[in-house]
Amino acid sequence: MARHPHAPDPHASGRVESLDVFLKTIKIGTIIRTPGDFTAFSFDAAYRATGGSPVLSLSFRAATGGLRKDPKPLAGALPAFFANLLPEDKLRTAMERYHAGDVRPGNDFDLLAALGADLPGAVRVLPSGGPKAVRGTRIGTSPKARFSLAGVQMKLSVMKNTGKGGGLTVPLGNNQGQYIAKFPSTTFPGVSENEFVSLALAAAIGMDVPERELVEKADFEGIPEELDVRADGRILVIRRFDRDADGERTHIEDFAQVFGVYPSRKYEGAACHDIAAALVAAVSPAAALEFVRRLALAAVTGNGDMHLKNWSLIYPDDGSRPALAPIYDVLSTVPYMPADAMALSLGGERSFKALSAPRWKAFANRARLPEAAVMKAVVDTVTLVNACWWRLPERDLVPASVIERIDAHVRVMTPILMTCA
Structure with missing residues (x-):
């Protein structure tokens, strides 16, 4: 009988089955994958004892104060909070292709395991056995980009090169980006400039707007082929408001x-x-x-x-x-x-x-x-x-x-x- 494409491969070696969830350096809980591709998230006892501070999500807060009960295990899906940390559509497809050795198409747990070191906000989701538990990070392999950005538009987390030449590049391994680069669309003309002028208008009327600039494709180097966007036009680069000047997470x-x-x-x-x-x-x-x-x-x-x-x-x-x-x-x-x-x-x-x-x-x-x-x-x-x-x-x-x-x-x-x- 043919195996369902999203079912776990019983012959896969080194498959991650447990992920530890951190908020900055504080352990929040654990996500476990059980046989049948069920996922279960549970809060760490020490974090539960704090009543849920610092806050992971208001969705986990009980109406009477403190934390709700641990969510029920889900078949083939992550709890909504964690699913929302993952990219969608084209960016997701590109990331799945880039991490093809570790990520099966459509599998949220696999993708979170691959990208969990650099997520939106201050959440980190790391293999419970440490970095070596992810096959793609074994000693002797080349470091990979391991960031996740939510949404459907093709965008990359990037860092500015220091020293001679400057420019922008994709962070690899344990490095993390302080900027988001949003690439032009092959379907919608002038979308980068459209967002740039819209942000400028918001700033002009007194709204809280991140730093932004328009740059050229020539300003980038070292973009992995699977993540490269072959579209002409300017690229919008925005400073991440979930990273401070020193790269610390907010x-x-x-x-x-x-x-x-x-x-x-x-x-x-x-x-x-x-x-x-x-x-x-x-x-x-x-x-x-x-x-x-x-x-x-x-x-x-x-x-x-x-x-x-x-x-x-x-x-x-x-x-x-x-x-x-x-x-x-x-x-x-x-x-x-x-x-x-x-x-x-x-x-x-x-x-x-x-x-x-x-x-x-x-x-x-x-x-x-x-x-x-x-x-x-x-x-x-x-x-x-x-x-x-x-x-x-x-x-x-x-x-x-x-x-x-x-x-x-x-x-x-x-x-x-x-x-x-």
Whole structure:
């Protein structure tokens, strides 16, 4: 009888069956793979005794305080928190190909074992037997890139070379990147420049935006063939806000992780008011109103891709209390998909043109935010966008066909959103 392609190979030597989960240097728990390709995650007794501090994820917090019970074992899947640490689509396929000796296509546990040394945030997931437990890291083999970045766009974690020549390269072995390089699309023209100008606009209206620059492919060296992107155009390089200037990790989690939603449900696993309510409870009403400002920015510029994985919490200092993370993955999607809409439901609607005052009032009521404060946040944001957008210097970098479609959307949406006045 033929073996299922995702079933464990009984003849595979050196297959990792146990992974230790760390938050910085603190052991959080263990993920075990059992016969039949079930995975079980359990918290370490010492970490459970702390009540869950520093925080791994709000999804593991019990309503009464402390940690929930260990999740039930899952067949062929990781708990949602860990599944959300892995790349999707093209980047996942490329990483599976690059680590083909250790990773079977579609197997989350294999991929986490291969990439767990350099994950988003301060989480590390390492083979319980130490690095030698991973076949790809045996003495005598060449070091490999072992980073993971969530999302579908082709992007790499990169580091800047020091010394003569400079440039950018992919970290290998135990090295880790302080930057994310987002490569141009073969389908959507000017996507790097689009995101660059969108981030510049967010910064111009006072939002918390990471450092960024546009670079050329010639600035890179040492990209493994399996991870190389054969597309022409500039590359957007963004400083990672989950790494400090010394390369130390700062913990983050996206809202798919907060809500325990798998990546496949990032567009329907929750609505905008759910994020706002979570921010009020876990951070502050001021953080929820900053979220409203970012929603208004998405609406006025036509960004239809702000799904659950494009909003995050960050855990600075001792990691016990979250804050709203800097804005990221912002661009206008309407130049490429003219009929696009909001990624998440807002006041029961997704269509941009439906987002007049009644929708924002419904959103405010569902989020339990003061209606007047929400309306003011929308109006103030749209006013600032119109004061900055038309004279933003970075506009000149964007292809004319792309900028014209963004301009048209801003003109259409401004009076609709200003009904909140």
